Amino acid sequence: MKYEIREEILSLNMYKAGKPISEVKRELGLEEVIKLASNENPLGCSPKAKEAIIKTLEEPQMYPDASNYELKHAIAAKLNVKPEEVFLGTGSDSLIRIICNTLLNPGDECIMGQVTFPRYEAGAKLMGAKAISIPMKNNALDIEKMVGAITDKTKIIWFCNPNNPTGTIFTKEEFEKILDKIPEHVIIIMDEAYIEYVTDKDFPDALNYFNKYPNMIVLRTFSKAYGLASLRCGYGIAHEELVGYFNRVIGPFDVNLFAQRAATAAVKDQEFLNKVYEENKAGKEYLYGEFEKLGLPYEKTNANFIMVDTKTDDKEVFDKLLKQGLIIRPGYLLGMPGWMRVTIGTMEQNKKFIEALKNSLQ
Numbered sequence: 001m002k003y004e005i006r007e008e009i010l011s012l013n014m015y016k017a018g019k020p021i022s023e024v025k026r027e028l029g030l031e032e033v034i035k036l037a038s039n040e041n042p043l044g045c046s047p048k049a050k051e052a053i054i055k056t057l058e059e060p061q062m063y064p065d066a067s068n069y070e071l072k073h074a075i076a077a078k079l080n081v082k083p084e085e086v087f088l089g090t091g092s093d094s095l096i097r098i099i100c101n102t103l104l105n106p107g108d109e110c111i112m113g114q115v116t117f118p119r120y121e122a123g124a125k126l127m128g129a130k131a132i133s134i135p136m137k138n139n140a141l142d143i144e145k146m147v148g149a150i151t152d153k154t155k156i157i158w159f160c161n162p163n164n165p166t167g168t169i170f171t172k173e174e175f176e177k178i179l180d181k182i183p184e185h186v187i188i189i190m191d192e193a194y195i196e197y198v199t200d201k202d203f204p205d206a207l208n209y210f211n212k213y214p215n216m217i218v219l220r221t222f223s224k225a226y227g228l229a230s231l232r233c234g235y236g237i238a239h240e241e242l243v244g245y246f247n248r249v250i251g252p253f254d255v256n257l258f259a260q261r262a263a264t265a266a267v268k269d270q271e272f273l274n275k276v277y278e279e280n281k282a283g284k285e286y287l288y289g290e291f292e293k294l295g296l297p298y299e300k301t302n303a304n305f306i307m308v309d310t311k312t313d314d315k316e317v318f319d320k321l322l323k324q325g326l327i328i329r330p331g332y333l334l335g336m337p338g339w340m341r342v343t344i345g346t347m348e349q350n351k352k353f354i355e356a357l358k359n360s361l362q
């Protein structure tokens, strides 16, 4: 071959997503398959968002609004920030990449937890930067050690709170202890993809710190509690100056019109979010109880998924569950072999999962 691929790309692995339902149906000849693998919302999305999508079906020929005016203003109004501090992308996943594209030079360092969202590492590698992974403390981010690893070369520190895949959080008190130790040349990224599910009162909402730390970026998404994963829309809140740079890298029409309209409607539907929160909370209590009966250790979660110790080969448990039409994420793919991550479903799905799990562990 005559062409040359960048070194950085050659060292990248492709992201392994949760198995789609259609693939499992096709491969195993199953009629009913439940996917509890990608932390999607089992309740779907807000009926108001659905209505907005249907209305937008009349305009597929139109480019979306490149300035995302309505959506930016809706987010800014809800979060009490300036519209100029909001930036949008095709899922927060794309924003992780945009941030890395904008900030990182080869040789720069990015600090992250050893067991966290893998796209931070991919974003660093893509730019030829180094991903510095800090070992976990009791399956949670060791934020003190993370901050202790900062050097002159550190450009970004990634805090995923609640952390995916462990579901754990660090508290306000823990956060406030380390914040002033982070030098201004380091960008602090607070990935709060699961914030809408948080039940712990000691959770530090990053937006409460954002004004004091202009080097802080908050990332959130419409893919989880808002139930709009298929439309690919994520958002970030950052200092206006940083947003200006990100907007040079983000494609002008990255957020499609369906996503813009649906998300604008969804932001305003707090009633739907309340329902999602309550259903998830009830599902989590139910699953905790069942894992306890089965003698399986688990991590207390503040998200819409639970990390459970299968106390056996998680690959085998995954295969046995799959044969019964249940897709979960085996821990070996997430850096925690022996464990599995299960998304909290509807109560009916949770019950089916527990039945299938009992069969799988026999």
Ligand SMILES: Cc1ncc(COP(=O)(O)O)c(C=O)c1O
Binding pocket: 038, 039, 090, 091, 092, 093, 094, 117, 160, 163, 164, 191, 193, 220, 221, 222, 223, 229, 232, 233, 234
């Ligand atoms: C912690 C975290 N951040 C970001 C994302 C990206 O989500 P999306 O690109 O759908 O907004 C995910 C998705 O699983 C996630 O778990």
